[in-house]
Amino acid sequence: xxxxxxxAPGAGKGTQARNLVEKRGMxxxxxxxxLRAARTSGTEMGKRVAEVMDRGELVTDEIVIGLIGExxxxxxxxxxxxxxxxxRTLAQADALGGLLGEKGLALDGVIELRVDDEALxxxxxxxxxxxxxxxxxxxxxxxxxxxxxxxxxxxTDLQRRADDNEDSLRxxxxxxxxxxxxxxxxxxxxxxxxxxxxxxxxxxxxxxIAAALKA
Ligand code: ADP
Ligand code: AMP
Numbered sequence: 001x002x003x004x005x006x007x008a009p010g011a012g013k014g015t016q017a018r019n020l021v022e023k024r025g026m027x028x029x030x031x032x033x034x035l036r037a038a039r040t041s042g043t044e045m046g047k048r049v050a051e052v053m054d055r056g057e058l059v060t061d062e063i064v065i066g067l068i069g070e071x072x073x074x075x076x077x078x079x080x081x082x083x084x085x086x087x088r089t090l091a092q093a094d095a096l097g098g099l100l101g102e103k104g105l106a107l108d109g110v111i112e113l114r115v116d117d118e119a120l121x122x123x124x125x126x127x128x129x130x131x132x133x134x135x136x137x138x139x140x141x142x143x144x145x146x147x148x149x150x151x152x153x154x155x156t157d158l159q160r161r162a163d164d165n166e167d168s169l170r171x172x173x174x175x176x177x178x179x180x181x182x183x184x185x186x187x188x189x190x191x192x193x194x195x196x197x198x199x200x201x202x203x204x205x206x207x208x209i210a211a212a213l214k215a
Contacts, residue, residue: 001026001080002105003213004087004096006183007113009172010123011198012205015136016113017084019206025079029071031064031086033134036161054162056171058088058179065095076105088180093187109213110187113198113205117173124169131157142202 001024005013017028035053038046049059068086075081087093100107115123126139132155137144145151148158163172187193194212198205 001108001213002083002100003080003108004083004110004187005085005113006110006180006187007198008115008117008120008176008180009169010120010127011113011115012123012202013084013113014134015202016111016205016209017082018134018136019202020082020209026082027075027078027080028082028084029068029075029086030084031067031088032084034067034071035059035064054168056163056168056175058175061089061091061095064088065092065099068096069099072099072103072105076103080108081105087183088175090182090186093183107192109194110183110192111209111212112184112187112193112195114195115198119199120173121166121169124164125166127164128158128160130155131159 003020005017007013014028014030017030020026021028035046035049039050039053040046045063049063052059064086068083072081083096087096097107122140123138126141128137128139129135130137130150130153133150133153135150135152136142137158144158149156150158163169184193194209196205196208196212200208
């Protein structure tokens with residue numbers, strides 16, 4: 001099963017993707033994670049995208065389509081792929097359709113996690129993640145059990161993203177409404193869209209996704 005998780009920054013895509021990976025053996029392809037890894041390893045591309053990401057703008061279609069194309073080869077042999085944060089433009093959506101077609105893969109559904117803007121500010125400004133295993137936390141709604149230590153792997157490398165501040169979030173939201181939200185109509189017209197209430201508790205969102213995918 002190959003699916004897209006669509007939603008504004010902070011809608012819960014990464015959280016739900018991790019659940020699907022753990023419970024169904026799917027592979028998460030997050031272009032945000034791939035771009036952050038390129039920054040950390042200091043590649044030429046990583047250096048070029050760093051400022052764009054910190055400003056909260058989208059990096060070029062060419063870069064992210066290239067990243068997904070490379071990652072899809074190994075991921076497609078797994079129990080299914082979750083596209084997290086990709087596609088974000090109509091050009092990316094068309095490119096993904098082409099890539100899946102070339103590889104003989106189907107798109108089984110697009111889940112839109114719908115959350116209002118006020119909740120997003122709270123979610124993004126409270127978010128932190130484990131630098132070792134990627135577990136996603138929140139200062140108020142999902143703190144670690146032991147302060148400063150990841151519940152899952154015990155690492156003390158807990159990190160906050162450079163772009164998780166209110167200014168960058170405003171820009172990211174603007175980018176979302178201008179460039180990404182047209183994908184809602186695009187996938188609705190194709191009959192692939194399922195809208196899920198992303199404001200519900202994590203376990204309820206998980207159940208709603210399973211019901212939408214009937215799996
Ligand atoms: P995205 O990948 O869409 O940017 P995340 O999965 O990283 O979003 O979630 C953003 C923040 O919101 C995190 O701090 C996470 O713990 C929290 N969060 C995710 N889903 C929910 C939910 N259903 N209810 C409350 N908080 C949530
Ligand atoms: P995310 O981790 O999905 O919140 O993405 C963080 C940042 O990476 C975004 O604000 C963009 O700058 C960049 N990015 C991630 N995915 C894409 C994409 N599909 N297209 C363009 N830019 C992206």
